[in-house]
Amino acid sequence: MRLVSKVISVLIFLFVSIFAYSQNVIKYLPPTVILKDSEISPEEGISTESEVSLEDDETISLDSLINLTSLGMIDSTVIPAAKLYNYVWDNRTVNPYRQRVADMPDTFRIDFSQYCHPNKNTVTSDFGFRRGWRFHYGIDTRLKTGDSICSAFDGMVRIVQRGRAYGNYIVIRHFNGLETVYGHLSKTFVKVNQVVRAGEMIALGGSTGRSTGPHLHFEIRYLGHSVSPREMIDFENYTEKCQIFELNAQHFTYVKELEEVRYYTVRKGDTLSGISKKTGVSIDKICQLNNIKRTTILRIGQRLRCT
Ligand SMILES: [Zn+2]
Numbered sequence: 001m002r003l004v005s006k007v008i009s010v011l012i013f014l015f016v017s018i019f020a021y022s023q024n025v026i027k028y029l030p031p032t033v034i035l036k037d038s039e040i041s042p043e044e045g046i047s048t049e050s051e052v053s054l055e056d057d058e059t060i061s062l063d064s065l066i067n068l069t070s071l072g073m074i075d076s077t078v079i080p081a082a083k084l085y086n087y088v089w090d091n092r093t094v095n096p097y098r099q100r101v102a103d104m105p106d107t108f109r110i111d112f113s114q115y116c117h118p119n120k121n122t123v124t125s126d127f128g129f130r131r132g133w134r135f136h137y138g139i140d141t142r143l144k145t146g147d148s149i150c151s152a153f154d155g156m157v158r159i160v161q162r163g164r165a166y167g168n169y170i171v172i173r174h175f176n177g178l179e180t181v182y183g184h185l186s187k188t189f190v191k192v193n194q195v196v197r198a199g200e201m202i203a204l205g206g207s208t209g210r211s212t213g214p215h216l217h218f219e220i221r222y223l224g225h226s227v228s229p230r231e232m233i234d235f236e237n238y239t240e241k242c243q244i245f246e247l248n249a250q251h252f253t254y255v256k257e258l259e260e261v262r263y264y265t266v267r268k269g270d271t272l273s274g275i276s277k278k279t280g281v282s283i284d285k286i287c288q289l290n291n292i293k294r295t296t297i298l299r300i301g302q303r304l305r306c307t
Pocket of ligand 1: 030216217218
């Protein structure tokens with residue numbers, strides 16, 4: 001009798017284990033990873049990118065897929081804001097989403113209540129057009145190499161790698177729907193797909209990549225597009241401006257502006273008056289847009305913003 005009950009309990013145990021295992025396998029299937037072709041291929045003389053340039057740091061390769069699937073057992077349900085990002089989770093590309101600004105939701109409420117300032121230092125360069133024609137997708141704060149950098153919110157690390165422009169950089173997806181980028185780091189302490197907490201030290205600041213001195217390049221992105229961090233953060237007091245931030249189409253008008261920007265590439269023998277005639281833009285306007293004087297000597301190959 002004892003033997004029979006033992007056999008029955010072993011059978012029940014085996015049955016339950018097999019069932020539980022099959023459930024786990026379903027639960028831990030890798031998330032959908034949608035790979036996109038590289039979106040940036042600027043025409044000659046026309047560029048929409050910046051000092052920290054997607055052209056330099058965005059190369060989409062099969063590596064991102066291999067990287068993720070080799071991990072095998074990643075649970076798609078733990079990826080922050082997975083549905084909002086259409087289940088795209090890419091470990092290589094800052095903006096793999098190809099989200100058209102026109103198709104974005106009208107307003108999106110973002111919870112800022114757990115915000116932690118990544119590095120409490122002075123702003124040295126703001127978000128927006130720089131020197132008239134380059135666009136800066138983040139905000140820079142001065143620091144000393146080795147200063148600690150913290151995650152702005154709870155989230156999951158999406159990218160840790162080195163790029164020509166960003167240097168060593170980290171991208172984190174947060175549960176509130178934002179992504180943050182931390183560039184020019186001297187040392188990183190996190191790995192891809194690692195969960196991090198708001199305020200957790202993720203790296204040390206530095207001057208790697210295209211940088212003229214130690215600083216943190218910090219970006220806030222929503223569905224791949226940068227937003228001016230000053231809209232949401234008080235950089236004097238290192239705090240959020242409000243608990244719930246309403247993001248809307250107004251915050252992305254620069255994208256359209258960038259799409260409309262046209263450049264002229266200086267050729268041999270060009271003069272400002274010649275360029276003005278060719279482009280139909282006044283000399284004063286060209287000077288203003290490019291922050292140059294009428295007497296500035298033009299270099300062959302130099303790109304001048306014309307609109
Ligand atoms: Zn920067």
